[in-house]
């Protein structure tokens with residue numbers, strides 16, 4: 001990848017877009033907007049800084065009680081950015097795993113959702129990525145991920161279908177078996 005642009009170069013790019021939109025970036029009310037946009041981008045795209053090595057540092061616990069049922073975290077708020085139009089994808093994610101020897105704090109599952117979603121994404125890839133990162137840390141018997149989201153590229157532009165939502169699921173290991181897949185799907189519909 002080419003060298004990361006400086007803060008100043010990024011702000012300059014926002015000024016260009018403001019002009020492209022038809023406004024004047026030197027208008028006093030919006031003079032600081034490029035700096036604010038660039039700062040917001042740091043947050044929207046913070047997932048790029050968190051690689052697998054970082055995720056591997058998440059603390060896991062030994063499954064001492066031999067818990068062998070599904071662990072489900074339901075309706076985690078997700079904010080991502082569509083890689084085709086660079087507008088928000090907002091939705092909810094449910095993740096589940098069947099533990100083997102390791103279990104992980106629930107907040108870490110939510111962190112994994114954040115890390116995977118805070119970059120340019122496709123919902124299909126996001127769904128798979130979340131499952132892969134959970135597998136990486138917990139080495140479970142299976143992972144299931146469900147995402148229900150609204151894509152602003154569809155609701156606020158283009159076809160303007162405001163009520164359409166997109167649902168994706170991805171299952172690994174044990175969840176490939178009908179019985180467990182169904183258990184997951186039943187639980188998230190509750």
Ligand SMILES: [Zn+2]
Nearest residue numbers: 082084085153
């Ligand atoms: Zn889009």
